[in-house]
Amino acid sequence: xxxxxxxxxxxxxxxxxxxxxxxxxxxxxxxxxxxxxxxxxxxxxxxxxxxxxxxxxxxxxxxxxxxxxxxxxxxxxxxxxxxxxxxxxxxxxxxxxxxxxxxxxxxxxxxxxxxxxx
Amino acid sequence: xxxxxxxxxxxxxxxxxxxxxxxxxxxxxxxxxxxxxxxxxxxxxxxxxxxxxxxxxxxxxxxxxxxxxxxxxxxxxxxxxxxxxxxxxxxxxxxxxxxxxxxxxxxxxxxxxxxxxxxxxxxxxxxxxxxxxxxxxxxxxxxxxxxxxxxxxxxxxxxxxxxxxxxxxxxxxxxxxxxxxxxxxxxxxxxxxxxxxxxxxxxxxxxxxxxxxxxxxxxxxxxxxxxxxxxxxxxxxxxxxxxxxxxxxxxxxxxxxxx
Numbered sequence: 001x002x003x004x005x006x007x008x009x010x011x012x013x014x015x016x017x018x019x020x021x022x023x024x025x026x027x028x029x030x031x032x033x034x035x036x037x038x039x040x041x042x043x044x045x046x047x048x049x050x051x052x053x054x055x056x057x058x059x060x061x062x063x064x065x066x067x068x069x070x071x072x073x074x075x076x077x078x079x080x081x082x083x084x085x086x087x088x089x090x091x092x093x094x095x096x097x098x099x100x101x102x103x104x105x106x107x108x109x110x111x112x113x114x115x116x117x118x
Numbered sequence: 119x120x121x122x123x124x125x126x127x128x129x130x131x132x133x134x135x136x137x138x139x140x141x142x143x144x145x146x147x148x149x150x151x152x153x154x155x156x157x158x159x160x161x162x163x164x165x166x167x168x169x170x171x172x173x174x175x176x177x178x179x180x181x182x183x184x185x186x187x188x189x190x191x192x193x194x195x196x197x198x199x200x201x202x203x204x205x206x207x208x209x210x211x212x213x214x215x216x217x218x219x220x221x222x223x224x225x226x227x228x229x230x231x232x233x234x235x236x237x238x239x240x241x242x243x244x245x246x247x248x249x250x251x252x253x254x255x256x257x258x259x260x261x262x263x264x265x266x267x268x269x270x271x272x273x274x275x276x277x278x279x280x281x282x283x284x285x286x287x288x289x290x291x292x293x294x295x296x297x298x299x300x301x302x303x304x305x306x307x308x309x310x311x312x313x314x315x316x317x318x319x320x321x322x323x324x325x326x327x328x329x330x331x332x333x334x335x336x337x338x339x340x341x342x343x344x345x346x347x348x349x350x351x352x353x354x355x356x357x358x359x360x361x362x363x364x365x366x367x368x369x370x371x372x373x374x375x376x377x
Contacts, residue, residue, distance in 0.1 A: 026253065029252065030249055030252070062347040
């Protein structure tokens with residue numbers, strides 16, 4: 001019984017190497033491998049800029065956070081980026097406590113994250 | 119109208135008045151007599167109205183006066199024995215704003231234990247040593263905290279603490295359906311204490327020692343995917359201790375309520 005998480009993908013008009021990914025649910029030790037595989041597949045398919053919409057991401061733990069840092073590193077290695085938007089207060093606090101806010105690209109709004117691609 | 123006074127053996131400061139019949143204005147003298155009988159150290163009165171057919175507004179006014187007296191003594195006067203269907207009607211006339219209403223005396227006594235005696239509640243959870251069991255356990259603990267009046271932030275932090283401790287317990291201990299992880303929780307209005315114990319796996323002792331080795335939060339590296347759980351627990355709790363001396367590793371934490 002894994003924690004429920006769903007990834008919903010969207011394209012962004014005019015941006016050929018960008019994928020918008022909505023995270024819906026909880027990101028934890030039970031589903032981190034599945035999520036990692038899906039995001040890494042996107043990066044390997046040429047979507048080197050990922051915008052993660054965390055509006056519906058309720059929960060993340062330290063293992064999930066480690067994976068987010070891995071996405072960021074992998075995207076940078078491919079001359080892309082892993083940007084996070086719409087993060088909720090509780091999830092942000094966990095990232096902040098770990099001291100990883102400076103290691104991730106975090107935006108308040110989705111539009112800001114998209115604009116930062118230009 | 120009749121009244122039965124019920125003393126509660128282990129609760130010298132609480133009492134139950136079980137009324138029956140009609141509590142109309144000409145019974146106020148009898149109600150006053152009942153209250154005059156109670157010991158001065160009583161500060162929590164449960165008025166059980168399960169067998170009461172009607173309560174007049176003058177009786178409500180009288181009970182409000184006694185409630186004020188109980189509050190001055192650090193307690194309360196509460197109403198019990200009111201079904202949910204009637205409660206919505208009482209809500210309409212504003213009675214639920216004046217008195218705390220409970221469905222039965224037992225619920226009213228639980229509130230007394232929690233709010234007046236500040237009594238801790240104990241919860242014991244035992245579950246198989248599998249990662250997939252951890253999410254429902256962490257959500258259960260979070261829900262209990264919320265039910266006990268803890269705020270969203272505290273409950274979320276507790277969920278994180280339980281998740282991280284239990285994941286470590288599974289990862290660094292023996293795993294399998296027959297081997298359980300024991301979680302004991304003690305919650306009171308000011309704090310939560312948790313004890314989580316697994317069954318030690320001799321082959322994983324080296325990884326456990328590496329986990330417990332003090333780390334500086336500034337040591338965080340972008341390419342490290344694991345190993346932040348304990349640091350997170352430390353930062354979210356007020357006390358943390360780990361005991362590896364027995365057949366299992368025990369983690370004890372204390373988290374003071376913040377909101």
